[in-house]
Amino acid sequence: MKIFFDENMPFAREFFSELGGEQHQLVPFKGRELTAQQLIDADVLLVRSITKVNEALLADAQQLKFVGTATIGVDHIDQKYLAERNIKFSSAPGCNAISVAEFVISSLVVLAERYQLSLSDKSVGIVGAGNTGSRLAEKLNAIGIHYKLCDPLLADAGDNREFVSLDEALACDIVSLHVPLTRSGEHPTFHLLDEAKLHAFNEQQILINACRGEVIDNQALLALKQQGHGLTLVMDVWEGEPNVLTELIPFADLASAHIAGYSLEGKARGTQMLYQAVCQMLEIEGNKQLADFLPKPNIGSVKLNPDRKRNQEFDEILLNQLVKMVYDVRRDDGIFRQQLSRFGFDHIRKNYPVRREFSSLAISGENSSLNTLVQLGFNRLADNA
Numbered sequence: 001m002k003i004f005f006d007e008n009m010p011f012a013r014e015f016f017s018e019l020g021g022e023q024h025q026l027v028p029f030k031g032r033e034l035t036a037q038q039l040i041d042a043d044v045l046l047v048r049s050i051t052k053v054n055e056a057l058l059a060d061a062q063q064l065k066f067v068g069t070a071t072i073g074v075d076h077i078d079q080k081y082l083a084e085r086n087i088k089f090s091s092a093p094g095c096n097a098i099s100v101a102e103f104v105i106s107s108l109v110v111l112a113e114r115y116q117l118s119l120s121d122k123s124v125g126i127v128g129a130g131n132t133g134s135r136l137a138e139k140l141n142a143i144g145i146h147y148k149l150c151d152p153l154l155a156d157a158g159d160n161r162e163f164v165s166l167d168e169a170l171a172c173d174i175v176s177l178h179v180p181l182t183r184s185g186e187h188p189t190f191h192l193l194d195e196a197k198l199h200a201f202n203e204q205q206i207l208i209n210a211c212r213g214e215v216i217d218n219q220a221l222l223a224l225k226q227q228g229h230g231l232t233l234v235m236d237v238w239e240g241e242p243n244v245l246t247e248l249i250p251f252a253d254l255a256s257a258h259i260a261g262y263s264l265e266g267k268a269r270g271t272q273m274l275y276q277a278v279c280q281m282l283e284i285e286g287n288k289q290l291a292d293f294l295p296k297p298n299i300g301s302v303k304l305n306p307d308r309k310r311n312q313e314f315d316e317i318l319l320n321q322l323v324k325m326v327y328d329v330r331r332d333d334g335i336f337r338q339q340l341s342r343f344g345f346d347h348i349r350k351n352y353p354v355r356r357e358f359s360s361l362a363i364s365g366e367n368s369s370l371n372t373l374v375q376l377g378f379n380r381l382a383d384n385a
């Protein structure tokens, strides 16, 4: 088989070079440069979000049996066309949900420190309560931050969690967007935050977009900020990537190059999920595990000292220290501001430094915050380790 894979897909060679005892030809490609001509003899195509998979790309790929995207979002795939051609399709739902949730937690920790906010008295409106929204809700719950969920589709489908209207979610102190990009249906998300919705934000609110740039009307957001509105912005995704509205960047408190989902674990899980899907298509057993390939983190474990006061409230300073030890979002903000004009959006993403998830750090010690930190996602160091 000839397997084409995006060069920005970690562990693709480890997972795909040998399947069911057979060697396969692996062809890496650059996500934005793939042509229909290259795919003439492709059997399997594995993409990331920057490759538009449609009739124009696949018309000549007559032996193509499988298309996979190692991403959560599927707005770059013409699934109807794939179904018409009887080409199997698989995405990687949930692969980087923890990574996105940890991006949001790191952003909140950094903003709390920068503006001397106490997170425990803030409310978070989570718009979109699927994989990423739910992981974020779990983490907020762990550290005692109140949240409200807005997801009319899940509410209609009978999900028994409590849901609020979009306006109620948008009225929370912090608003975090976790919807797919959709342009049709009953609840389209293209420009969900349009000029009117943006004007309804007050000066103290924080708005986080780590889903798709087009969910916010970026021109309207720029106009609002140019009028001097104090809304605090965390922008990981931008309308029209890779060509972002650069005038908006100085108005963002934290700005990054669509990397919220780029933990090593998150990206690698995407590859692993496609490996499982290809094995299923070939009716062979997929027994390679991610744990076989993931490297050890730089810092493996930390021992917490006993806290001075017993039964105190959850320690926000300790949270700040541990979260930033594993992932400090200011690193990505710095890279974005320094490198965007020199190297471009895609270069930053392609050369993303290794980032690990909270679970890569094992913690121990007689500290009253230990259980909360474990619920947040840190690993508990086994007693005999």
Ligand SMILES: NC(=O)C1=CN([C@@H]2O[C@H](COP(=O)(O)OP(=O)(O)OC[C@H]3O[C@@H](n4cnc5c(N)ncnc54)[C@H](O)[C@@H]3O)[C@@H](O)[C@H]2O)C=CC1
Pocket (backbone or CB within 6 Å): 072, 073, 074, 093, 094, 096, 097, 100, 127, 128, 129, 130, 131, 132, 133, 150, 151, 152, 153, 154, 178, 179, 180, 181, 182, 187, 188, 189, 192, 210, 211, 212, 236, 237, 258, 259, 260, 261, 262
């Ligand atoms: N910045 C990044 O690196 C990443 C961005 N994403 C983006 O985040 C999106 C969400 O990811 P997941 O949570 O994993 O997807 P998901 O499909 O598990 O959940 C999305 C949820 O949004 C809900 N939804 C759809 N339209 C809505 C609307 N108008 N209002 C409120 N809720 C609505 C859906 O019912 C669904 O429950 C992805 O589609 C992708 O575009 C995902 C991963 C990484």
Ligand SMILES: O=C(O)C(=O)[C@H](O)COP(=O)(O)O
Pocket (backbone or CB within 6 Å): 008, 047, 048, 049, 050, 070, 071, 072, 073, 074, 096, 258, 259, 260, 261, 262
């Ligand atoms: O999974 C998604 O959806 C995302 O937004 C990914 O983080 C996109 O990463 P790339 O496929 O653009 O590398």
